[in-house]
Amino acid sequence: MASISRRPDGIWRARYRDQEGREHSRHFGRKVDAQRWLDEVTAAILTGLYADPKAGKVTFASYYQGWSSRQVWVRSTRLSFDRAVETASFRALSIRSIRTSQIEAWVQQQVSDGLAPSTIGVRFQQVRSVFRAAIRDRVIAVDPCIGVRLPRKRRADAAMEIPSTDQVALLLGVRTRFRAFVALCAFAGLRRGEAAGVQVGDIDFLRRTLTVARQLQRADDGQMVAVPPKYGSERVVYLPGSLVEMLADHVARWCPGKDPARWLFSDSGTPWHDNRATYLWRRASSGAGIEGITLHDLRHFYASGLIAAGCDVVTVQRALGHASATTTLNTYAHLWPSAEDRTRAAASGLMATVLGLPADSLRTDETRLRSD
Incomplete structure (x- = not known):
């Protein structure tokens, strides 16, 4: 419903009701301008591009707070989105006023700060998902992220570091309790947080399997908390006999007791936090004389071994706990035979x-x- 009427002072008043019955109006000096505005609004409603002009005044940060509170996210996802929004230089502006140029400036600032292209890409997609949610809510009509160019990522085959078998052998030659941690990453493909979160009861020594049921993450207060693995990462890993024997020796030496919930890697019952694992990794790699290899690279070593042995995409996906085969291919496609x-x-x-x-x-x- 829309109408145009002339006030006693000669000003033309155009008004309409939106799809929810709320009335909106504007005043014009000429009737033709009032009619043009109503025509534009009507066209926007019919084409699905209509956005509530009052709702668009809310700031980006405020809209994000309301939207994120309704999302079914795991804790790590929420923290990741929060960090992305905190870096957005436009977060205090009304969401309707944000322009593409401001998004580009934000991306460029991250490039200048030395962030990796992959990190910038993740943050950009997270921020963009907020704008897309605002479009669905009729808060804004157009996504300002359209056309924004991101820094080019390195090809997976150029960026990926895969340790050699000799390097892994040297790492396992360091005879400490961290040896079993390295072995889990290299021969079971566990992430750092997943390896830190293993409990003795997760290992079935007879069936030679390991159930990945949790990971350790740092909470806001600095303490380590056990949370479910990344989406799609709960899995059963089939262990080689030699790794089972190594884990059995580790349990016998370092994990006294009978409680199946006791941590496989701990200091006096307290599981290793991320800094502890990173320190031990640096100490082990330094002792082995190895540089340029990260703990996560052992996961690539495991994946490359499965692929070299002829495992198909789905097998590798399940072993690594990827949410989809697409993730596996995006990461390791270059390792499969052409x-x-x-x-x-x-x-x-x-x-x-x-x-x-x-x-x-x-x-x-x-x-x-x-x-x-």
Whole structure:
């Protein structure tokens, strides 16, 4: 419902009611301007681009507080979103007034601060999800993040550091109780928080399995708290016999008692916090004479081993606790054999069958020809 009327002072008053029955009005000196405004509003309503002009006055930070309180998030997700919004230079502005140029300035500031492109990308997507929620709520009509360019990420094959088998062997040669922690990351693919959160009862020594049921995170007060793993990361990991034996030796030496809920890695019953694990990692890698390798790189070592052994995408996804196979492919696609590799290997096997020669000899001949 919309109408235009002329007041006694000659000013034209245009008004309409929105979809929720609230009345809105504006005043114009000319009737044609009033009609143009009503036409624009009507078109916005019909095309789904209408936004409540009063709702758009709320600040970005205020809208985020209300929206985030309704989201079903795990604690780590909420903290991540909170950090992203806290860095937004436009958070105190009305959400309707924020322009694309201000989003670009925020991204550029993060680049100048030396943040990794992946970190900037995550923060950008989190902030953008707030704008998209505001569009669904009819608070704003257009997403100001459209067209914003992000810093280019390095290719996964260039950015990923995978320890060599010799490096992992040197790390395991350091005979301390941290040795089992390293082994869990290298041969079970656990994240740091997941390894720190393992309890003795999570290990089935007979079936040689490990149930990843929790991870440790630092709370606001600095204490470590046990929380569920990342979304999709609750899983059962199938352990090699040698790792089971190593864990059994670790339990016998460092985990006295019979309570299945006792921590696999602790100091006097208190589980290791993230700083403790990082300190022990630096000490172990320094003792082994290894530089440039992080604790998380052991997870890449595990994944690369599964792929080299011929495991398919879904198997690797489940072993690593990725939420989807897409995540696995985005991270490790470059490690799988290409179509050319598979074609060449199949042709070598076919030729070896026809000629009655071992396939290895053909591969050796191919290598020799390429080097000549």
